[in-house]
Amino acid sequence: MVVANDTLYSKAVMVTEEYLGPAGERFIRRHITTHLKIEPEALDKNSLRSLINWLSITFALLTNDAKNVASFTRDLKLLTVNGK
Amino acid sequence: MKRKYIWIFIILLAIYAVLSLSLPTDPQVLAKHNISQAKAHWLGLTITVPFVLIYLTALFGSVRVSNYANSVKASKEGPHLRKLASGLLILTFSLPIISIAKRILSYIALNQPHLKPETTIIKNYLGLLLAFAAFYMIGRGARGLYATLKNPDLFKPSYFLLIGPIILASVYTWLITAQNYNQQGQSAYFLPEWLVVTTLAIPYIFIWCIGLTAAYQIYKYKVNVKGSLYRHAFANLSAGMVFIVIVSVFIQLITTLSEQFNRLNLTPLLGVVYLLLVLYAVGFGLVARGAQKLKKIEDV
Numbered sequence: 001m002v003v004a005n006d007t008l009y010s011k012a013v014m015v016t017e018e019y020l021g022p023a024g025e026r027f028i029r030r031h032i033t034t035h036l037k038i039e040p041e042a043l044d045k046n047s048l049r050s051l052i053n054w055l056s057i058t059f060a061l062l063t064n065d066a067k068n069v070a071s072f073t074r075d076l077k078l079l080t081v082n083g084k
Numbered sequence: 085m086k087r088k089y090i091w092i093f094i095i096l097l098a099i100y101a102v103l104s105l106s107l108p109t110d111p112q113v114l115a116k117h118n119i120s121q122a123k124a125h126w127l128g129l130t131i132t133v134p135f136v137l138i139y140l141t142a143l144f145g146s147v148r149v150s151n152y153a154n155s156v157k158a159s160k161e162g163p164h165l166r167k168l169a170s171g172l173l174i175l176t177f178s179l180p181i182i183s184i185a186k187r188i189l190s191y192i193a194l195n196q197p198h199l200k201p202e203t204t205i206i207k208n209y210l211g212l213l214l215a216f217a218a219f220y221m222i223g224r225g226a227r228g229l230y231a232t233l234k235n236p237d238l239f240k241p242s243y244f245l246l247i248g249p250i251i252l253a254s255v256y257t258w259l260i261t262a263q264n265y266n267q268q269g270q271s272a273y274f275l276p277e278w279l280v281v282t283t284l285a286i287p288y289i290f291i292w293c294i295g296l297t298a299a300y301q302i303y304k305y306k307v308n309v310k311g312s313l314y315r316h317a318f319a320n321l322s323a324g325m326v327f328i329v330i331v332s333v334f335i336q337l338i339t340t341l342s343e344q345f346n347r348l349n350l351t352p353l354l355g356v357v358y359l360l361l362v363l364y365a366v367g368f369g370l371v372a373r374g375a376q377k378l379k380k381i382e383d384v
Contacts, residue, residue, distance in 0.1 A: 017310055017311055018310065018312070019312055019313050019314075020311045020313055020381060021309050021310045021311020021313075021314030021315065021318075022159065022160070022161050022232070022309065022310070022311070023156075023314055023378070023382060024314075026156070026159065026382065027381065027382075027384075058384045061380075061384050062313055062380060062384060063313055068312065068313070
């Protein structure tokens, strides 16, 4: 899946890929379509804010490293401040 | 993975078990070790049961990888992971297929001694064919997966790395041709030496080089792939694949030389084969664990 580099979605994908590598985009796309029921490219700051909790909880199911979970959550939250 | 493949595998295992426990052992072997046919069947049971368990472990690992590959088939890694999974499945299915073929062909050779050359040749080339199919798929999968990295290092082996394949080729060719003839001047492979070298030694060395390169590329993929959690999950899969390829090379090396080793009466070698098969099961166990961790990322 080719993602435009300047959307909030693409930035969220980049953040997620730092942790989940090639599975990152599939992970975030799945959660956007399941929980927000919108097209991933339509993601905006408000939608992302409401999704971050879901993403953090799910991410915590994949690792026992609390620092990693906190770092992932923080990186996503930064997007809602600085993201487009 | 389709359920019918699992059933086919279980049927193959059942055939292998029945043949192992019912076909008679070569009387010459019985006389050599001073055991009765009944005792040989009991001994066969102690060999067959662990083998069946190891083969089932291999199936479990392959199925897990196959399921994971199917779950990400639309991704850019998907087609390459599916090739890796296919290679593992061929390797897994080749275990009972080769065992069954060996049992049947040995039985034919026992009852029709004049067919011994044909049965030996079929056994040798069947093993080669299956090894080629499995390693070719694993090699293609590993190469493709490595190419999905954003900035893959160029594969630039140092000249010293060539020493490994050169030693492997030289030692294997020496082993396959040394002690090739018995006192009656009969070849262990029932083929002229030039044909043994060109159609067995060279293809096997080629296959092993494909396998070892694949193991190296899978390891490099694991080291360079993005994503700390993904890398951690992929580590088991990578370690298992590297393990399986290296152990396969050793098993194939020993089994192709088994005719000669039998003549030399090196029974401890059987222990080495068992040890390698246990390591094989460990490799498939690691692969299963890695695939499970990766699948979990796709499921949550």
